[in-house]
Amino acid sequence: MNLSSDLEELLEICWTRDLNDREQARLRRLLADNPAWEPAWRENLQVVAGIRCLPQEVVSANFTERVMAKVEARDTRPARAESSNRNWSWGWMPRWGLAAALFLLVAVGGYVLWHSESSRMVSNLSDVTRSGAAPTLEELRHFDTIQSLGQVPINVDWDLIALAEPALQ
Amino acid sequence: MEEETDSDLELMSRVRDGDLAAFETLVDRHKQPVFRLIVGMLGDSDESEDVAQKVFLQVYKARATYRPVVRHDKPAKFSTWLFTIARNLSLNELRRRKRHPAVSLDDAAGESGDEPLEWLADQTATDPTKALLQSELEEKIGEALRELPINQRTAITLIQEQGHSYLEIAEILGCSISAVKSLIHRGRETIRQRVRPYIADGTWEASPAPPKKAVRE
Numbered sequence: 001m002n003l004s005s006d007l008e009e010l011l012e013i014c015w016t017r018d019l020n021d022r023e024q025a026r027l028r029r030l031l032a033d034n035p036a037w038e039p040a041w042r043e044n045l046q047v048v049a050g051i052r053c054l055p056q057e058v059v060s061a062n063f064t065e066r067v068m069a070k071v072e073a074r075d076t077r078p079a080r081a082e083s084s085n086r087n088w089s090w091g092w093m094p095r096w097g098l099a100a101a102l103f104l105l106v107a108v109g110g111y112v113l114w115h116s117e118s119s120r121m122v123s124n125l126s127d128v129t130r131s132g133a134a135p136t137l138e139e140l141r142h143f144d145t146i147q148s149l150g151q152v153p154i155n156v157d158w159d160l161i162a163l164a165e166p167a168l169q
Numbered sequence: 170m171e172e173e174t175d176s177d178l179e180l181m182s183r184v185r186d187g188d189l190a191a192f193e194t195l196v197d198r199h200k201q202p203v204f205r206l207i208v209g210m211l212g213d214s215d216e217s218e219d220v221a222q223k224v225f226l227q228v229y230k231a232r233a234t235y236r237p238v239v240r241h242d243k244p245a246k247f248s249t250w251l252f253t254i255a256r257n258l259s260l261n262e263l264r265r266r267k268r269h270p271a272v273s274l275d276d277a278a279g280e281s282g283d284e285p286l287e288w289l290a291d292q293t294a295t296d297p298t299k300a301l302l303q304s305e306l307e308e309k310i311g312e313a314l315r316e317l318p319i320n321q322r323t324a325i326t327l328i329q330e331q332g333h334s335y336l337e338i339a340e341i342l343g344c345s346i347s348a349v350k351s352l353i354h355r356g357r358e359t360i361r362q363r364v365r366p367y368i369a370d371g372t373w374e375a376s377p378a379p380p381k382k383a384v385r386e
Contacts, residue, residue: 008354015353016332046368047361050310051329057214059204059221064196067225071192074226 006030007041014048177247184232192232196225199248202331203255209326210259212315220262224255238340245340252331252341256323263319306364309373313363314356321356324349 003011010027013019019027031038060066177198183191203224207217228235228251237244314322320342327333327341335346342349366372 012328015329043361043365043368044357046306047310047357047364048329050307050364051314051325051360053307054311054314055307056330057205057208057217059200060218063200063204063218063221064193067196067200067222068189068193070222070226071189071229074229 003037003040003044004030004034007037011041011044011048014045015052178237178244181232181235181247184229185235192229195228195247199251200225202248203251205330206252206255206323206326207259209314209330210256210319210323211262216262220258221255223258224251227254227258246337248331249333249337249340252327252333252337253343256341260319306368309364309367310360313360316363317356317359320344321352321359324352325356328353 007027007030010019010023010030013023027041031041177195180191180195184195200221204217204221207220207224208214211217211220235250237247237250239245314325317325324338324342327338328335333341335349338349339346342352344352366374
């Protein structure tokens with residue numbers, strides 16, 4: 001059974017304190033007028049009073065000291081953080097240096113490799129042009145046959161052959 | 170009360186200017202109610218102390234930006250802001266527990282077979298037997314309170330232990346005044362229904378839902 005709004009109002013007061021004389025007189029009047037409310041009122045009052053009487057947890061005696069110690073530690077932290085930031089940038093210097101050296105090494109190595117390969121190709125080409133006789137016209141015409149065998153995917157440059165034909169004859 | 174509120178605001182203003190002694194006074198003044206609210210929400214006094222410490226550190230961190238909300242030309246109480254922080258950090262802790270659940274050995278222990286309890290109207294009983302029965306009833310009421318959904322439990326803790334007005338509780342919980350009234354009413358009704366069989370014939374059934382789940386609702 002729900003309580004009337006008047007009794008609810010009195011019960012709200014009971015959460016924090018006992019009823020004063022005037023409020024108790026009002027309660028008695030309300031319950032005398034509506035005796036059916038009494039059991040519900042007593043149950044609710046029992047609950048509210050029971051909650052009020054629950055044992056109170058007490059915070060540790062040194063709670064404030066611990067909070068203040070943390071606050072003071074926090075206040076001194078920015079100075080340390082600033083110096084650690086500086087240390088951070090200096091601390092990373094060798095790593096940056098090492099990374100730059102590695103990059104340089106890879107770049108120079110790549111260039112040397114590329115250069116030696118090019119030199120080797122030039123050297124081979126000059127060897128071929130020095131030692132080999134120029135192919136005959138018939139040999140050049142056989143490019144079609146070679147291509148059809150699928151060994152070397154070469155496109156015959158007929159314009160070049162046409163230009164070279166007088167010289168070869 | 171009003172003077173104390175003004176004093177809180179003055180202290181906070183001094184804290185903003187770097188006065189650590191003022192902050193220490195604030196901590197001393199509010200540590201107990203903040204701690205009790207957190208214990209009411211978390212149910213664990215050790216972890217509650219850690220969370221209470223975080224609450225005050227949070228206050229200190231936010232000292233430069235703290236501006237009391239002005240309503241009807243009156244600044245809101247410092248404690249309303251403080252309890253809002255306490256509630257939020259407690260909810261964070263509950264969320265953390267949900268992500269990393271720990272099984273408590275106490276959870277497995279059910280309680281039954283308690284002595285029947287007569288109707289106790291006299292709260293000031295001096296009879297040792299009555300006092301014992303009363304303390305058992307309080308224990309059951311405490312258990313029923315811990316089983317309530319978190320918002321109902323927090324609202325009841327705030328109105329009963331801290332004596333906050335409905336408006337202040339509404340601000341702390343972030344809801345309307347009527348919602349606060351409803352939370353308190355429903356919480357009280359749930360406890361009443363829960364302890365009624367115990368009062369009648371000493372019957373006390375184990376928690377209807379796992380306590381940790383009830384805590385998170």
